[in-house]
Amino acid sequence: AQSVTQPDIHITVSEGASLELRCNYSYGATPYLFWYVQSPGQGLQLLLKYFSGDTLVQGIKGFEAEFKRSQSSFNLRKPSVHWSDAAEYFCAVGSFIAGNMLTFGGGTRLMVKP
Amino acid sequence: DGGITQSPKYLFRKEGQNVTLSCEQNLNHDAMYWYRQDPGQGLRLIYYSQIVNDFQKGDIAEGYSVSREKKESFPLTVTSAQKNPTAFYLCASSSTPALRDEQFFGPGTRLTVL
Numbered sequence: 001a002q003s004v005t006q007p008d009i010h011i012t013v014s015e016g017a018s019l020e021l022r023c024n025y026s027y028g029a030t031p032y033l034f035w036y037v038q039s040p041g042q043g044l045q046l047l048l049k050y051f052s053g054d055t056l057v058q059g060i061k062g063f064e065a066e067f068k069r070s071q072s073s074f075n076l077r078k079p080s081v082h083w084s085d086a087a088e089y090f091c092a093v094g095s096f097i098a099g100n101m102l103t104f105g106g107g108t109r110l111m112v113k114p
Numbered sequence: 115d116g117g118i119t120q121s122p123k124y125l126f127r128k129e130g131q132n133v134t135l136s137c138e139q140n141l142n143h144d145a146m147y148w149y150r151q152d153p154g155q156g157l158r159l160i161y162y163s164q165i166v167n168d169f170q171k172g173d174i175a176e177g178y179s180v181s182r183e184k185k186e187s188f189p190l191t192v193t194s195a196q197k198n199p200t201a202f203y204l205c206a207s208s209s210t211p212a213l214r215d216e217q218f219f220g221p222g223t224r225l226t227v228l
Binding site for chain 1: 118154155156157158159162172204206211212213214216217219220221222224
């Protein structure tokens with residue numbers, strides 16, 4: 001069965017600093033990978049997705065993620081964090097075997113210090 | 115504006131009562147989904163519907179029921195058989211069930227059992 005692990009439950013960074021959120025997946029074939037962001041008490045918004053091709057994908061709000069098959073990772077990065085980036089971030093993997101359903105990680109809560 | 119609406123935003127229920135959460139979309143999407151979110155566990159799939167008049171169980175369907183009589187509506191009933199129903203419930207939709215099609219999320223309903 002597929003699974004997603006986000007090792008960091010909470011991360012705090014200073015505004016203007018760089019950010020990397022970790023995501024590791026377990027899946028037998030080439031995965032479809034996603035990053036979502038959730039503001040407090042709200043639904044989720046898609047930041048970016050990887051299906052195939054270039055392993056470095058660009059998303060909205062200045063985010064990017066790199067797919068590394070050898071490490072089973074899909075880490076999310078941003079070169080300079082803004083206070084408005086404070087939110088919870090979810091990594092997800094999609095499976096054709098599981099009827100095209102998404103499996104989500106437990107999430108990483110990002111706090112931004114002024 | 116096109117989007118997904120969920121109502122109510124907050125819902126309180128006494129133990130032993132059934133309660134129905136509403137999810138409506140005006141995006142003309144074929145596929146709709148219900149997720150449950152608990153702190154630190156990410157999102158878990160309850161039920162999904164790939165097309166009107168059809169739905170499938172997700173990972174945690176026990177104690178829940180759904181219907182899909184209209185394309186735009188996918189209500190979720192939390193029954194008294196659900197042992198721990200207090201959670202944040204998110205509805206989503208996508209134009210088709212394919213992984214390439216983004217899932218758009220509603221703002222969620224927070225259910226509290228008293």
